[in-house]
């Protein structure tokens with residue numbers, strides 16, 4: 001039966017494919033694709049774990065049998081018997097084999113996927129006794145997952161595209177792409193994904209994705225946008241409503257997912273998808289055109305990146321530099337099997353920054369110092385919300401760096417050394433206090449002194465601060481005394497001005513970039529920087545949103561940093577703009593009671 005699930009649009013476009021559910025389990029499991037030649041090994045890992053758990057249960061059963069009725073109630077023996085039965089169940093083992101051999105899921109992913117399928121069947125049972133057996137099944141699977149720990153193969157860095165499966169339980173007849181022999185696109189559906197998970201998925205093959213939670217500018221959404229695939233966040237119970245392998249359509253523009261679409265709906269969205277491809281083709285022609293307005297104003301369109309390798313996409317999209325390298329992504333998802341996180345040392349960071357500089361082929365690279373905390377925990381778990389009541393207001397970004405000077409100095413030395421290879425702008429996130437500015441600057445001096453002592457080669461950097469806390473936007477004089485340029489982080493500026501958690505879908509409707517207070521802080525920052533002859537750019541999501549291009553140009557902005565996939569669309573707006581005409585209009589928007597309406601009009 002066809003039905004629709006609504007969420008928040010993140011990245012435009014249409015994706016049509018099979019749902020891949022990434023289920024959250026009480027045990028953290030890795031999700032990755034294996035190579036076809038690894039199928040037998042993965043099936044074997046499951047078999048070995050099952051046999052080990054069966055032995056464990058048999059031993060327990062034997063010791064229970066030796067106990068008297070007072071020490072071991074009769075129910076315990078019965079329960080162990082149930083666990084043995086569940087463990088040997090063909091539906092469990094058959095399903096796991098299916099996901100491994102037909103979908104190339106790693107063993108843990110296959111096991112949790114099949115667990116979810118059977119668990120849902122238990123949920124639907126009338127008999128309360130049978131319904132409660134779901135918990136037993138979960139325990140059995142958890143025992144197996146524990147057994148499998150440490151036996152995993154190395155993560156496959158670039159998973160193979162899955163061939164259309166001649167799947168055992170597949171309804172091939174309803175396969176809308178059947179017959180032409182190409183791969184079936186896969187669409188990822190999850191309750192939540194951390195930015196570190198997203199990095200892992202970035203290397204993979206998904207054609208789109210949907211999560212139950214998250215706001216439009218949550219870091220998960222930002223990484224998703226950088227993958228340039230249709231995506232929806234905040235779809236609430238999507239992961240409960242969709243079943244593994246369902247056909248789904250994601251309309252990233254409207255923020256709608258259609259499950260089990262009829263042939264008519266499929267045809268309609270197939271048409272829309274082709275229109276989108278044509279539009280992208282048209283925009284691609286602008287790649288080599290300089291971004292200059294009708295009245296001759298040059299506009300810098302820069303790229304936001306997460307990894308040095310993203311520079312290739314930035315250059316391809318026609319970026320004239322990197323306006324924001326979110327360096328924290330180098331620090332994420334590095335937990336080893338003993339659950340320890342080893343941060344990248346100076347050499348590793350230096351090599352990464354150098355790669356970014358080289359990747360930009362002489363164009364400037366703005367490296368932001370680490371910004372972890374809030375919805376970007378280091379270890380990839382989004383559990384920090386439970387640990388800290390207000391993570392967004394806690395030890396995040398520069399606060400985190402100043403609390404750990406040794407870690408910060410390591411990063412600063414690596415960035416300064418990389419500056420010997422090309423133009424680097426060093427950008428500091430989340431400053432609010434003059435004392436933080438002083439401490440930061442003296443640590444930068446100290447890092448230089450350390451390199452001098454060592455006789456290491458390093459280069460000059462331009463120093464910049466992010467304006468993303470209202471307190472910073474209201475004390476620009478202090479910032480401009482110390483920094484060469486400012487970069488407005490509208491994602492956080494909106495979050496902190498309007499007191500809206502950017503990652504919380506429950507308040508997403510209040511996340512308003514066109515709020516007069518936000519626009520005033522943005523406008524004042526641009527005006528003051530220009531007055532003092534300092535550089536200013538916007539690197540929040542607003543910079544890549546064409547609904548705001550004309551307004552920002554009218555307010556005097558000439559430097560926009562965004563994910564590469566947005567550059568051509570923004571360039572098209574720039575090419576059509578006349579800043580002489582936009583200036584008075586933009587002032588009118590600022591003064592309007594309802595700027596959003598004035599913007600649209």
Ligand code: PEP
Nearest residue numbers: 468489490491492539540
């Ligand atoms: C911002 O806050 O606008 C920004 C660019 O930084 P981040 O999204 O990484 O917090």
Ligand code: MG
Nearest residue numbers: 468489491492
């Ligand atoms: Mg920010």
